[in-house]
Amino acid sequence: MTDHKAILSAFLDRVWNQGEVEAVELYIADQYTIFHDPGDPWHGQTLTRSGFADRLVKSRGPFPDQTFSVQTMLEKDHQVAANWTWKATQKGDIPGFPASGKIITMSGFTLYSFEKERLCGHWQVCDRLGVFQQLQAR
Amino acid sequence: MTDHKAILSAFLDRVWNQGEVEAVELYIADQYTIFHDPGDPWHGQTLTRSGFADRLVKSRGPFPDQTFSVQTMLEKDHQVAANWTWKATQKGDIPGFPASGKIITMSGFTLYSFEKERLCGHWQVCDRLGVFQQLQAR
Numbered sequence: 001m002t003d004h005k006a007i008l009s010a011f012l013d014r015v016w017n018q019g020e021v022e023a024v025e026l027y028i029a030d031q032y033t034i035f036h037d038p039g040d041p042w043h044g045q046t047l048t049r050s051g052f053a054d055r056l057v058k059s060r061g062p063f064p065d066q067t068f069s070v071q072t073m074l075e076k077d078h079q080v081a082a083n084w085t086w087k088a089t090q091k092g093d094i095p096g097f098p099a100s101g102k103i104i105t106m107s108g109f110t111l112y113s114f115e116k117e118r119l120c121g122h123w124q125v126c127d128r129l130g131v132f133q134q135l136q137a138r
Numbered sequence: 139m140t141d142h143k144a145i146l147s148a149f150l151d152r153v154w155n156q157g158e159v160e161a162v163e164l165y166i167a168d169q170y171t172i173f174h175d176p177g178d179p180w181h182g183q184t185l186t187r188s189g190f191a192d193r194l195v196k197s198r199g200p201f202p203d204q205t206f207s208v209q210t211m212l213e214k215d216h217q218v219a220a221n222w223t224w225k226a227t228q229k230g231d232i233p234g235f236p237a238s239g240k241i242i243t244m245s246g247f248t249l250y251s252f253e254k255e256r257l258c259g260h261w262q263v264c265d266r267l268g269v270f271q272q273l274q275a276r
Contacts, residue, residue: 109247129267
C-alpha cells in the first residue's frame with residue numbers, strides 16, 4: 001500500500017524546502033492541477049512536470065530559505081490534507097515589494113491528490129492577507 | 139462510534155448557515171479553543187459556550203444569508219478536516235466597509251477537534267485577502 005503521508009513529507013522537504021528541481025519527476029505526475037489556490041499565479045491551471053518545475057523555481061526565487069512545517073496530516077483514499085506553517089526570508093523582489101530581508105511567516109491548509117505514488121494536484125488556502133500585512137509593515 | 143462527519147455537517151448547517159443560536163449547546167463543548175484563525179477577532183482565544191454564541195451572532199451579523207458548502211471531509215481519531223466555500227450578501231457594516239449589498243465569496247480549510255460528540259476547537263485558514271479585494275472593488 002502506498003504510504004501517501006511519507007511521500008508527501010519527502011516531497012515537501014526535498015522539493016519545496018530544499019528546492020531540488022530534479023526531484024520534481026519523482027514526486028509529480030505527468031499532469032498536476034491546481035484546482036484552487038486563490039492568489040497563486042497558477043490558480044486553476046493544469047501544469048506539465050516542467051511547468052511545475054518552472055512554478056517551483058519562480059515561487060521559491062524571492063524566498064530561497066523557505067521552510068514548510070506540517071502540523072497534522074489526515075488521509076482518505078488517494079488524498080491527504082495537511083495544515084502547515086511557512087517561514088522564509090524575503091531575499092528577492094516581489095511585485096510592489098523589493099527585497100527586504102524580512103522574515104515572513106504564513107499558514108495554510110492543503111488537500112493533495114495522488115495518482116498512484118505521485119502527486120497530481122492540490123486545493124489550497126493560504127493566509128495571503130497576513131503576508132501582505134508583514135510586507136507592508138515598516 | 140461517534141459519526142463526527144455527520145455532526146459537523148449538522149453543526150455547519152444549523153449553527154453557521156441557519157444561525158440557530160440555541161443549537162450551540164448541542165454542538166459546542168464547555169470550552170472551545172480557536173487554536174489558529176489569522177484575521178479572526180477571536181484568534182487564539184478559548185471561549186465558553188456563551189462566548190461562542192456571542193462570536194456566532196457578531197460574525198453572522200453583517201452576513202445573515204451566509205452559506206458554507208463543504209467540499210471534502212477527512213477524519214482521523216477525534217479530528218475532521220473540511221475544506222469549504224462560503225457565500226453571503228454583505229447586508230451590514232464591517233469596519234471600513236458599510237453595508238454594500240455585494241455578494242461575497244470566500245474559501246477556507248478547517249481542522250475541527252471533537253471532545254466526545256461536541257466540537258471543542260478549530261485550526262483554520264480562510265482567503266481573507268480575496269474578501270478584502272471584493273469589498274474594495276467598485
